[in-house]
Amino acid sequence: MKMKAVYLEKIKHFETKEIEIPEPGPEEVLIKVKMVGICGSDVHYFENGRIGEFVVNKPLILGHEAAGEIVKVGKKVKNLKPGDRVAMEPGIPCRKCRYCKSGRYNLCPEVKFWATPPIDGVFTEYTVHPADFCFKIPKNVSFEEGAMFEPLSVGLWATEQVDLKPEKKIAILGVGTIGMMTLISSIANGATNITVFDISPYKLEKSEEIGAKEAVLVDSKEKFEKYYGQFDIVFEAAGNESTISQIPYLLTKGGEGVLIGLPSKDDVSLNINMLISKEAKIKTVFRYANMYPRAVELAASGKIKLKSLITKYYNLNQLQEAFEYVINNREKVIKVMIKI
Ligand SMILES: [Zn+2]
Numbered sequence: 001m002k003m004k005a006v007y008l009e010k011i012k013h014f015e016t017k018e019i020e021i022p023e024p025g026p027e028e029v030l031i032k033v034k035m036v037g038i039c040g041s042d043v044h045y046f047e048n049g050r051i052g053e054f055v056v057n058k059p060l061i062l063g064h065e066a067a068g069e070i071v072k073v074g075k076k077v078k079n080l081k082p083g084d085r086v087a088m089e090p091g092i093p094c095r096k097c098r099y100c101k102s103g104r105y106n107l108c109p110e111v112k113f114w115a116t117p118p119i120d121g122v123f124t125e126y127t128v129h130p131a132d133f134c135f136k137i138p139k140n141v142s143f144e145e146g147a148m149f150e151p152l153s154v155g156l157w158a159t160e161q162v163d164l165k166p167e168k169k170i171a172i173l174g175v176g177t178i179g180m181m182t183l184i185s186s187i188a189n190g191a192t193n194i195t196v197f198d199i200s201p202y203k204l205e206k207s208e209e210i211g212a213k214e215a216v217l218v219d220s221k222e223k224f225e226k227y228y229g230q231f232d233i234v235f236e237a238a239g240n241e242s243t244i245s246q247i248p249y250l251l252t253k254g255g256e257g258v259l260i261g262l263p264s265k266d267d268v269s270l271n272i273n274m275l276i277s278k279e280a281k282i283k284t285v286f287r288y289a290n291m292y293p294r295a296v297e298l299a300a301s302g303k304i305k306l307k308s309l310i311t312k313y314y315n316l317n318q319l320q321e322a323f324e325y326v327i328n329n330r331e332k333v334i335k336v337m338i339k340i
């Protein structure tokens, strides 16, 4: 039996191929993929063919934010059955190394993460996946919301790193998908006083709808100065050298900064004397660990609104068009969904 799979053949060019539908192993399930979100990293591979040391040097299937329906289960699978709707956690760690054993499996050096070369993603009709990395989607939650558990997990993991309290003042620098997810996660964790910063008026407006108390349009560096020394917690989700450099200034004494976004250059300057004199902390996050169960519960509660972040839908055969749309509309695109 064959299925369609869309490959990034070369930079900025997709090609659809017919490939064999995979068979699930004893502890795996076969999933009919239903919805896949386009992530910033997918767009980066599409445009540049690489992210840092990860280089696309043979055709690669992109897509890692996915949900679907189980069609077949391996012999040893007990928690899932055909017909179950699931969100798939895209990174499979080795389960054996010291990081895996200590629960920090996001740091596993052997992790196989969808759509990170050489591991294929899921812009395909079917995929196999370990059963324990598939999470049942609650009845009141759609496939597209299930697909968004992936970026939501990043936001939840970022908020897991800090001491969130309702009275704390929080800043989120950059409200693309990950910044939005950090906003949603902060609110879900009890934050009430959140200021967001971005260059896109559209995204700022969206974040106010979601619950940001204040939204600041950053049209010059001076826009930050008014806020110096004000924030207990600063999340950097823009991945931008100049916003990262703002963190020491924006923090209060004893504050916490969290780096989520990846800057395009490796060495970024930070005012270390200021960080020390403020006894401020800088933390980093890399993907997430054990956040899918939390995403499931939050979505089931109906308290978080993921659907309003979806800008547009395309079909799998329009993947080329969908990626070009994202590239040409960065200011107003939050999440583009692909219906499979
Ligand atoms: Zn992603």
Ligand SMILES: [Zn+2]
Pocket (backbone or CB within 6 Å): 093, 094, 095, 096, 097, 098, 099, 100, 101, 105, 108, 109, 110, 111
């Ligand atoms: Zn490992």
